[in-house]
Amino acid sequence: MSRTVKIVVLAPAFVVGVLLLLNWVNYRVAGLLAPYDLAWLSTLVFHLLAFVMLTATVLTVAERKWSAFTQDRIGPERARLFFLPNHSLGGLPHVAADALKMLFKEDTRPKAAQPDRILFTLAPVLAFAPVFALAAVIPFGPRVLLASGHSVAPQVSNPDFGLLYVFAIASLAVYGTSLAGWASNSKFALLGGVRAASQMISYEVALGLSLVGLMIAFTTVQLPVLVGSAAAGTGQAQYLWSTSIGGLDVGIPAWGIVLQPLGFLLFFAAAFAETKRAPFDLPEGESEIIGYFLEYSGMKFGTFMISEFVEVVVLSALITALFLGGWHFGFVGDQAFAAGWGKSHPVLYGTVCATVFALKTILLCWFQLIVRWTFPRFRYDQIMTLGWKILLPLGLLNIFLAGALILVDPSLRWLGAVGLLEIAILAGLTLTAGRKPAPSGHDAHPVAAAASAHH
Secondary structure: OOHHHHHHHHHHHHHHHHHHHHHHHHHHHHHHHHHHOOHHHHHHHHHHHHHHHHHHHHHHHHHHHHHHHHOOOOOOOOOOOOOOOOOOOOOOHHHHHHHHHHHHOOOOOOHHHHHHHHHHHHHHHHHHHHHHHHHHHOOOOOOEEOOOOOEEOOOOOOOOOHHHHHHHHHHOHHHHHHHHHHHOOOHHHHHHHHHHHHHHHHHHHHHHHOOHHHHHHHOOOOHHHHHOOOOOOOHHHOEEEEEEEOOEEEEEEOOHHHHOHHHHHHHHHHHHHHHOOOOOOHHHOOOOOOOOOOOOOHHHHHHHHHHHHHHHHHHHHHHHHHHOOOOOOOOEOHHHHHHHHHHHOHHHHHHHHHHHHHHHHHHHHHHHHHHHOOOOOOOHHHHHHHHHHHHHHHHHHHHHHHHHHHHHOOOOHHHHHHHHHHHHHHHHHHHHHOOOOOOOOOOOOHHHHHHHHHO
C-alpha cells in the first residue's frame, strides 16, 4: 500500500475509531458515576484531558507538517521509534521528543526579572488556565437517558450564564500576556506584552457583538440550548424548510452559520486575533525580536506554546457548538436518528453524535492551519483598523439586521433567507476575486500580439 493511500484512508479511519472508542467509554463511565453526581469527572478526563489536550499536542507537529506541505517540504520526520524507519509514523515521534525537550531543558530566569520572580512564574499559568477553563462549558455531545434512569451529558458544567462565562474567562488571558511582558523586565518583552494586550482587548468588543444576533435568535446563552435537541426539534436541530423523503426529514437546518453567516465571520476573525496566531501574530514579531514570552525557556515557554494550540482546539469546539450545529448531522436524519437510536440505544446514539462533534472540531482545527499558512502577517495599524473600523461597525449592523428580521418573522425563516443570500454573495465574491479580465485587442502587449499573429 502506498504512503498516500495510508495517509488518505488509514489515518482518518484510525482517528474515527479512536474517537468512537473514547466517546463510548466516556458515556459508560459517566453512567457509572451518575448516581454519585460525579458524571462530570468522566468528561473532565476523557474530553478535556484526553481529547482537547491530546489534539492540541498533536497539532504542534501537524502544523509543522502542514507548513511543510504548503511550502513543498517534507517536514519533521527524523525522530523515530526503535527499529521503525523515519517516515513510517509521519513525524509523530516528534511529539514525544518536543515534550521531553521542554521538560528537561534548563529553566532560566533573567537577572533583571528577579524582583518580579513570582509574577514571572505566574504568567504562564495565567495564560494557560483561562483557555483550558473555557472547555468546561462546551457540550461535546447530547444528553442521553440511560437504562438506569440517570441522564448524562459530556459537559463538565452547564451554568445558566454559559456564553457570559466564555466572555468573562476569555478576557482573563490578557493578564498572562501582560504579566509575562512586565515581569521579564525587558523592553522587548514589554513591547510584545503591550501589543498583545491592546490587540486582545480591541477584539473582545467585536467578539461579543458577533454572538448577540445568535442570542436573539435562540433567546438563550446556554450552549446546550443553542445546539438544541433533535428529539424536540429545538435550537440548531430545527429545520427552516424541510420535507419528508422515505420517512426522513430533509431540509435546511437552523444552524448558526445559516442564520448568522456575518456573525460567523466576525466571530472567527475576532477569535483568531485573540489567539495571536498569524496573520495576527504581531505580539511575536521576529523581525523586531520582540515577544511577551521572549525571556522564557524550558517548560514555561512550553506552557505558552501549548496554550496557543489548546486555544485553537477550544475555538474550534466553540464554533462547532455555536455555528455548525454541534453534534447534529444537519441536512438529513437528525429527528429519525434521535427517535430511533436515541431511545433504544442511548449510549450508541450519544457516541455517534459526540464523534460527529469531535470530527467537526478537528476539521476546523485543520482550517485554522490553512489560514495560518496562507495569509501574510498584517501590519499593526491594519490589525487595529480591522478591529475598530470594520468588525465593530459590521457587528452593530448585524445586530440591528438580525433583530429587525426576528421581530418581523419569529420563525427565523426570514433570517435564514437573508443568511443564505449573504452566503451566496460571499461565495460569488470569493470565486470571482482571483479572475483577471482577458486583455482586449487594444490592450494586448505589442510583442505578445505579434507573436500570436506569427503563429
